[in-house]
Amino acid sequence: MDSRLHHLPGLRYFEVAARLNSYSRAAEELFISQAAVSQKIRQLEDGLGCKLFVREGREMRLTEQGKILFKHVSQGLESIITGLNQLQSEPVEGLLCVSSTPSFASCWLLPKLWQFSSQHPNIPIRIETSCDEPNLKQGNIDLAIWQGEELGNTVGLHKEFLFEEPIYPFCSPHLANNIELTSPEQLLSSWLIHYQSGGYPWQSWFAQAGVKMNKESVQWTEVSTFDHAMNAVVAGHGACLASDSLANDFVNRGLLIKPFQIGMNPGIQFNLFYDHESPRLKRIQAFTNWLHGVIAE
The missing domain is CATH 3.40.190.290 (D-Maltodextrin-Binding Protein; domain 2)
Structure with a gap:
């Protein structure tokens, strides 16, 4: 198994922050602190050896490397969710x-x-x-x-x-x-x-x-x-x-x-x-x- 898969928790934080262009809004969706989001993404960047975000005013913008990663992470998470949905169908209540x-x-x-x-x-x-x-x-x-x-x-x-x-x-x-x-x-x-x-x-x-x-x-x-x-x-x-x-x-x-x-x-x-x-x-x-x-x- 690829050793980089130990970054999976950080990729989840990264996807939310990239989708919302904001660490603070990502923290709200994930029900954690902004500092925790920032720390996880910094660890991910250190592990991958590249910058994923740059700050523009109050928003965080993806770098070119970040855009490539976001595209594939989003597709991967959607595929996982599709599989989970096929296994689990919630009741009407x-x-x-x-x-x-x-x-x-x-x-x-x-x-x-x-x-x-x-x-x-x-x-x-x-x-x-x-x-x-x-x-x-x-x-x-x-x-x-x-x-x-x-x-x-x-x-x-x-x-x-x-x-x-x-x-x-x-x-x-x-x-x-x-x-x-x-x-x-x-x-x-x-x-x-x-x-x-x-x-x-x-x-x-x-x-x-x-x-x-x-x-x-x-x-x-x-x-x-x-x-x-x-x-x-x-x-x-x-x-x-x-x-x-x-x-x-x-x-x-x-x-x-x-x-x-x-x-x-x-x-x-x-x-x-x-x-x-x-x-x-x-x-x-x-x-x-x-x-x-x-x-x-």
Whole structure:
């Protein structure tokens, strides 16, 4: 046996740190201290006789040797996990970790999740929200509900279409009354809210409404998330583009209105992704069946 295989524990630490570009985030995933991660990787570098990481600001970047090693270590760990999954299939009962964007989780999923918990009390759900693409091959995410047609790396992942909706402008009743909003052109004189994590182009909606928009002459406010955009619009600060499923709760509470029935198509599409070799396929299937049932209602 190759004597370098005694580095296997260090290779596990290396894979996590390389995948996350951070010793501190690797320590969080591995439930150990950052110092322990640093020490293990330093031992690995000493044993291999080469540098694997260089520091750039707060992040650790792979050297050329590190990139080569990461490619093969990742492939090796995935092969091991595939073999373990074939040996071990977990029962339907147990924890299921679901990843979603913050907006979909807060506006659509969480208000309905009690129904799943009532039907499947033995499958507790942990919701993790992020605007970054989840890693379904490694890490603790079992299933991802994603806004858009693709994840960055879908190799070996199963994809199911959930639904697609047109995009409409939404604003507060106060703003609509204040400017006596009756035509799409009037929105050009209001603040237009754009959010970075999946926002939609106002130019496309105005074109669909038959309105010419000069981007240089309108007033913009850019925020980082949909939740921030909604807070701004509810406060009367302009208008935001969203779908019915994401804005309906605000509309039902009288906080927002949809002033025009002019929907932008294609709109927003939601898909779910999971690893078809996951040992938790039984509980994943229970959750996906429930999702499709809710959508069909």
